Amino acid sequence: MKIKITDFGPIKDFEVDLSKDLIFIYGKNNIGKSYAMSVIYLILKNLLEKIPDILFLKLKSLNEKIIEMIQENINNHKILKEKFNDLLRILIESIFLEKFKHSLLNTFNDLNNISNRFSKNAFNINLNFDFINFDISFLDKSLIIKNVSLNYDFTIKKVKVHRNYKIDEKNKKIILYFIDMNDDFKNIDALFKVILFYIYVEIKKVIRDVYFLPASRSGLYQGLNAFSQIIAELSKNRSYVTKKIELPAISEPVADYFLKLSEINATKKTNKKIAVISSMLEKDLLKGEVSFDSSTKKILYKPDFSDIVLNMEATSSMVAEISPIVLYLKHVISLDIINNNILGDDFVDEPTKEKFKNSKPLIFIEEPEAHLHPEAQAKLIEMFAKLAENGVKLMITSHSNYMFNKLNNLILDKKIDKNRIGCYVLKLTDSGSVAHELKIDEFGVDDQNFSEIAEELYNENLELLNKFNKND
Structure with a gap:
């Protein structure tokens, strides 16, 4: 399952393999790492939402047109598949496109601003799944779905009695049955319902849900939490407000992060494996316990061997940055995994639920090393590796060579399977940044990111030493 981003803001070309459990994105500042993470998050978030029932009513109304389409092309499977793909394009637009457009506007403000900054080319996003491929493109100032292609062959068979369609997963075939040219292709609208549902299932069986932890996590939460109280006060006294008030723009991933933290219910059950890892983070990194006050909506920290309970603004920057990650693990991700274990999707049948057993939550984390001493960075990457081995997927942007080197040691020590890791480095070209997958x-991981500056600093040091020795 891959997503390829082309001509999106500062990015010329970026492709990521979402089957990996621990994904790192490296590169210099202002090169497009956050752009890539944000758009991938928004795509998955919208695709993972339940398909609205109203769409299935729309399918029912199209039943006659679908039957007519099949009858007209019953002897030409190639054209029939093209017609099916075109109808799927319309349906995918109905399910996904408007929601995704709103998410892009909520995050990047104007679709015209997210075309390639260098070439001015309009952006294109390719979704390459096992079952289906399609593109999301910005064309003539409109967001469209194009190049829809089912990766299953169509077969039409003549039979003596009515039979429903069949989806043969093993041989990747969709089989339609007919009696004669005027056959009504019983329940053909249900076939499209199943095809649309297969798209959902294909993502859901790999990724249970998505979560975004932005950079400056603690500061953002404190600011937004305080701001929500200000809005409440203004609402109560709005009759006295005579001047226009401009609200700050908050991107959708950041808003989702704030809302998820605000909704934490500390009384609910936790997953034992995740609880152990979050406790290790508290013990080894934070040297204290993190909690959430549901009434005040505040993150609290209690240092070890002390009765003092501190608000985040009274803690060190390291504690303030790591505490939201620990809270997410304790109360959001842990609950997600429990819900996955009990297979709580009430609109999914039991055989399909079985496909979700290995589904995992995916956490996007921007620069987790911020404000951390190198020793703490090394410990943090150990915890991330443990999460990847215990049912959690992570996509991380990072500038830390310490975390990079520790990751290599974990691979060498076989603490994490190298096949579960994906590493990419974005490098700038004349037409935007291009992602290179690291071997x-x-x-360990081939270093195409930190070695250049390390060599440059080493050579600079040699030159300065030679200069010092000559002057001596």
Whole structure:
């Protein structure tokens, strides 16, 4: 399952393999790492939402047109598949496109602003799944779905009695049955319902849900939490407000992060494996316990061997940055995994639910190393590796060579399977940044990011030493 982003803001080309459990994105500042993470998050978030029932009513109304389309092309499977793909394009637009457009506007403000900054080319996003491929494109100032292609062959068979369609997953075939040219293709609208549902299932069986933890996590939460109280006060006294008030723009991933933290219910059950990892983070990194006050909506920290309970603004920057990650693990991700174990999707049948058993939550984390001493960075990447081994997927942007080197040691020590890791580095070209997938073997990840500056600093040091020795 891959997503390829082309001509999106500062990005010329970026492709990511979402089957990996621990994904790192490296690169210099202002090169497009956050752009890539944000748009991938928004795509998955919208695709993972339940398909609205009203769409299935629309399908029912199209039943006659679908039957007519099949009858006209019953002897030409190639054209029939093209017609099916075109109808699927319309349906995918109905399910997904308007929601995704709103998410882009909520995050980037103007669709015209997210075309390639260098070439001015309009952006294109390719979704390459096992079952279906399609593109999301910005064309003539409109967001469209194009190049829809089912990766299953169509077969039409003549039979003596009515039979429903069949989706043969093993041989990747969709089989339609007919008696004669005027056959009504019983329940053909249900076929499209199933095809649309297959798109959902294909993502859901790999990724249970998505969560975004932005940079400056603690500061953002404190600011937004205080701001929500200001809005409440203004609402109560709005008759006295005579001047226009401009509200700050908050991107959708940041808003989702704030809302998820605000909704934490500390009384609910937790997953034992995730609870152990979050406790290790508290013990080894934070040297204290993180909690959430549901009444005040505040994150609290209690240092070890002390009765003092501190608000985040009274803690160190390291504690303030790591505490939201710990809270997410304790109360959001842990609950997600529990819900996955009990297979709580009430609109999914039991055989399909079985496909979700290995589904995992995906956490997007921007710069987790911020404000951390190198020793703490090394410990943090150990915890991330444990999460990847215990049912959690992570996509991380980072500038930390310490975390990079520790990751290599974990691979060498076989603490994490190299096949579960994906590493990418964005490098700037004349037409925007291009992602290069880094080679990974049993010795670790090929360094195409930090080695250049390390060599540059080493050579600079040699020159200065030579200069010092000559002057001596």
